[in-house]
Amino acid sequence: MTTVFDLAIVGGEIFGCLAGDEAARRHPEWRVLLLDRCAPAAGATGWSLAADIPFGLSPAHHRLIAESERQWGRLAGSRAAGLVRRLPILYVVGRDRLPALQEQLGRRRLRQADAAEFEPVRRMLPDVTIREHEILVTHDEPGAVLPPREFVAELIGSGPMAANTSLRSDRCVAAGAWRPCARA
Numbered sequence: 001m002t003t004v005f006d007l008a009i010v011g012g013e014i015f016g017c018l019a020g021d022e023a024a025r026r027h028p029e030w031r032v033l034l035l036d037r038c039a040p041a042a043g044a045t046g047w048s049l050a051a052d053i054p055f056g057l058s059p060a061h062h063r064l065i066a067e068s069e070r071q072w073g074r075l076a077g078s079r080a081a082g083l084v085r086r087l088p089i090l091y092v093v094g095r096d097r098l099p100a101l102q103e104q105l106g107r108r109r110l111r112q113a114d115a116a117e118f119e120p121v122r123r124m125l126p127d128v129t130i131r132e133h134e135i136l137v138t139h140d141e142p143g144a145v146l147p148p149r150e151f152v153a154e155l156i157g158s159g160p161m162a163a164n165t166s167l168r169s170d171r172c173v174a175a176g177a178w179r180p181c182a183r184a
């Protein structure tokens with residue numbers, strides 16, 4: 001028997017799953033084939049912290065950051081939002097580097113962090129010191145992290161919150177059984 005798919009995606013990790021999810025949202029009638037030679041999130045995705053750090057050196061980076069913000073915003077409306085952890089970001093920077101850092105952060109406005117904001121860092125890294133020519137800064141919009149393995153499981157429809165995702169197992173056919181990849 002021959003099965004015809006409307007879209008085949010090779011690589012079932014974060015980008016493959018997001019591409020499949022996007023396709024399933026835009027074209028609910030499509031059958032999507034998601035192919036991977038390993039287990040979900042066994043590659044780069046599984047190693048990643050999946051941290052959202054809004055830091056860019058060029059206009060192209062800033063366009064990527066804007067797209068990333070759009071995608072994180074989309075997550076906020078899904079059940080996978082429960083996996084997102086918002087985290088404040090602190091930077092130790094030379095005072096003379098402050099204008100350059102501000103430019104790299106785009107619309108997020110830097111401000112001096114206070115002692116209470118530094119306290120969790122001091123607890124984790126007791127040897128950290130801020131030298132005289134340096135300053136500790138932050139911005140009010142936090143960054144974010146999520147557990148990539150759980151997130152991918154949600155996207156392919158096998159996670160505990162997956163009932164609401166668009167890339168359901170009845171619409172997304174994973175070719176063969178996913179098996180763990182040997183790690184180098």
Ligand SMILES: Cc1cc2nc3c(=O)[nH]c(=O)nc-3n(C[C@H](O)[C@H](O)[C@H](O)COP(=O)(O)OP(=O)(O)OC[C@H]3O[C@@H](n4cnc5c(N)ncnc54)[C@H](O)[C@@H]3O)c2cc1C
Binds near residue numbers: 010011014038052
């Ligand atoms: C240690 C570490 C930390 C990171 N931290 C961050 C972070 O904090 N924030 C961030 O944004 N990014 C981070 N990254 C980068 C991020 O993990 C990658 O950019 C992202 O996971 C890439 O996802 P992907 O889906 O494109 O590729 P991958 O996750 O590499 O997935 C590719 C998939 O394709 C499959 N595949 C490849 N070839 C074939 C084939 N021929 N047939 C079938 N299947 C195939 C592989 O098995 C794999 O499952 C980090 C990366 C590492 C390694």
